[in-house]
Amino acid sequence: MNRRSFIKKSGLTSIGLGAVSPVLKKARCSGHAHASIVARADHAVVETTAGKIRGYQDHGIFTFKGIPYAATTALQNRFSPPKSVTPWTGIRDALAYGPIxxxxxxxxxxxEEYAFxxxxxxxxxxxxxxxxxxWSTRLDKHAKKPVMFWIHGGGFFSGSSQEHPSYDGRNLSAFGDVVVISVNHRLNVFGFLDLSAYGDQYAASGNGGMLDLIAALQWVKNNVENFGGDPNNVTLFGQSGGASKITTLMNMPLAKGLFHKAISQSxxxxxxxSREYASALTKNVLAYLDISARNIDTLHQVDYRRLIEAAIVAEKKVSESAVGKKVPRSGWQPVMDGVIIxxxxxxxxAPEFSADVPMMIGSNxxxxxxxxGDSAMEALTDEGLRKKLMERYPEKxxxxxxxxxxxxxxxxxxxxLSFLNPYNPMAHVLAEVKSAQQQANVYLYMFAWETKLLDGRPRAYHCSEIPFIFYNTDRCATMTGATEEARLLSEKVAKAWINFARTGNPNHHGLPEWPAFKQSNGATMIFNNVCxxxxxxxxxxxxFYLTL
Structure with missing residues (x-):
């Protein structure tokens, strides 16, 4: 079956723009179409609550980068909740990604292989x-397109909205006729240093990075109509650390009503x-910097590079201590403060604040x-596997x-050995507790497609689903091989994410019927060449894994 016949038969022509759209024909996944960039002083200008911004058009997709959604966090605003942006006059450029x-x-x-x-x-x-x-196909405040809000991975300590080529939202916006938004926010010591014991002005400091995401979602609510989006149909989607930020947002009262569906990937x-763990991190940071309660405000003058040094040292010390061994995941992260979280x-x-929010949950x-990065591991024997398991789990x-x-x-x-990770079992556990609320559907998936690159050794590795979701398999050729096989699967996967964002149901004609997950049925969609x-x-x- 050729590509056009497949698209017609699978029902993919029903997405927003109708039959394979002119926008999509230009964009495609390959990025090899003739250049089609429009950037002029009077073009792609949008009014926001802080002032006008100017973007550009990329193969028909209106593109805006580096838009400030809250005020700078530098110096005097360090460790404080995000402040409102100071309005500007004239037109501000939004042509390039901002700082991370x-x-x-x-x-x-x-x-070398990870870098490749x-x-x-x-x-x-x-x-x-x-x-x-x-990224948006049309700047029309009456368009009411679904909004897909991407939160990057990297735990709570690293990463950015532009760190992977797969994160580019142009092709997803074109394919699904949706508004795609990605976000940068405070991380590590800048976003999660709990200074609450050092004064009321720092009461929220341990969750500053999560409050940034609240501020970004509030910006979406106030501004997305002018980009063609529907503020009442916002879907969060994120992977790894981004997915963990989403499950955390679902338990934040301040986030209620700012999003309406959620997709948690890996x-x-x-x-x-806990407060105990967050406090231990803070004490180690302050000790490294020779700062105490008496001169705590000097933290605002410390060079950011020195703060990063302190954060790395503190994380290492705490992870090696008794308190570090009491948490399921060590390192910088939000703190359960009883108020913000x-x-x-x-x-x-599952949290009651978001019981009515449908979810998709899955892993690779x-x-x-x-x-x-270690081809010799392919020759691992049964005895070698047994030895590694004994080293990792001496008693079991x-x-x-x-x-x-x-x-x-x-x-x-x-x-x-590659199966031995928390992501697969935790996806099922999260689906179980969410479905037990019986207030919104949850859909469980596993991404199982294996790349042929590097002799097939990466298999269905961490992050490998992202180019398929963003319809960027050719843009990310070093991950996918840019094969027709990958493109066809990307159409199925991206359509599922788009349909879920549109209606709360990921089903479409290109997939077998995907039932909502229940503990009694364990329904799991396996994404592969044959889904x-x-x-x-x-x-x-x-x-067994959960007993370890």
């Missing part, structure tokens, strides 16, 4: 980083930091691909080995 939050160097560049796959765009660092980027967070996001139950088959390693070999009798030892729904495919593995 200061953060530690990206260690991924040290691995991801092709990171590190950007430039600065504390004036509270910026959003917008999140392992049901709990966040009243309880753990999804433990023991080989999140911890064990042989990226042998039993775990027997369980894995029984459940996955045909999997290579290196593949089994299929399975009933709780990893049940035995998950049950």
């Amino acid at each position: 939050c200061p953060q530690r160097p990206n260690k991924g560049w040290a691995s 796959l991801f092709q990171w765009v590190d950007g430039y660092q600065g504390e004036d980083c509270l910026r959003v980027n917008v 999140s392992s967070v049901a709990k966040i930091a 009243p309880s753990h996001p999804f433990y023991p139950n 088959r080989h999140e911890w691909s064990a042989s990226i 390693g042998e039993a775990f080995y027997q369980v894995c070999k029984h459940i996955y009798p045909h999997a290579k030892p290196v593949e089994i 299929e729904v399975k009933r709780d495919p990893d049940r035995a593995f998950r049950k």
Whole structure:
């Protein structure tokens, strides 16, 4: 079946713009079409609550980058809740990505194969980083298009809205006729240093990064109509750390009503930091900087590079201490303060604040691909696997080995090792507690498509689904191979995300029927060259893993 026949048969022509749109024909995934950029003083000008901005058109898609949604966080505003943007006169340019939050160097560049796959765009660092980027097919306040709000990964300590080429929103906006928005916010010590013990002015400092996201969503509510979006149909979607930020937002009273659907991709967070853990991080930061309660305000004068040094040292010390071993995920993260975040996001139950918000939740088959950057791991033997499991789980390693070999009798030892991560079991756990509320549908998925690049060793690795969701498989050729196989799957995956954003239901003609998840049915959509729904495919593995 050729591409045109597939699109017609699968029903993909029903997306927003109708039959394969002129915008999409120009954009495609490849980026090899003739240049079509329009950037003029009087073109792509939009009014916002702070003043007018000017963007540009990229293959028909109106594009705006680096729009400030809240005031600079530098110096006097460090560790405070985000402030309103000071309005400007005239027209402000929104043509290039803004600064990213200061953060530690990206260690991924040290691995040639990871660098090849991801092709990171590190950007430039600065504390004036509270910026959003917008892609839209039409600047019409009456268009009421679904809004898809992307939150980047990198835990709560690194990353940005532009760090991966896969994050570019042009093709997704064109394919789905949706408004795509991505966001930068404060991270690590800048967004999550809990100074509440040092004065009322710092009461919210431990959750500053999450309050930034609230401010960005409030900006969307107040401004997105002028970009063609519907402020009453906003879907959050994010991966890894971005997904964890989404599950946290779902338990923040201040976020209620600012979004209406949520998609969590590869999140392992049901709990966040306690006051004890956050306090330990803070004490280590202050000790490194030789700052005490008496001169706490001198934190505002510390160079941001020195703050990053302190944050790295503090994170290492706390993770090695007793308090660091009491948390499911160490490092910088929000703090359960009882006010801004009243309880753990999804433990023991899903939050009541967002009970009526439909969700999609999922993970990738080989999140911890064990042989990226180490081809020798492909030769791992059964005995080698047993040894690694015994080292990691001294008391249950042998039993775990027997369980894995029984459940996955045909999997290579290196593949089994790649399964041993919290993302797959936690996706099911989050779906269980969400569906138990019986107030909104939840859809569970697993992305299982394996790249052929690097001899196929990465498999369905962490982040590998993102180019498919953004309809960027050709733009991200070093991840996907830019094959027709990848393009066809991308049409199915992107359409599911778009339909969910549009209606709360990801089903479409290109997929088998995807039932809403219930504990009784365990319905899980497996995204692969042949997509299929399975009933709780990893049940035995998950049950044992959660006892470790």
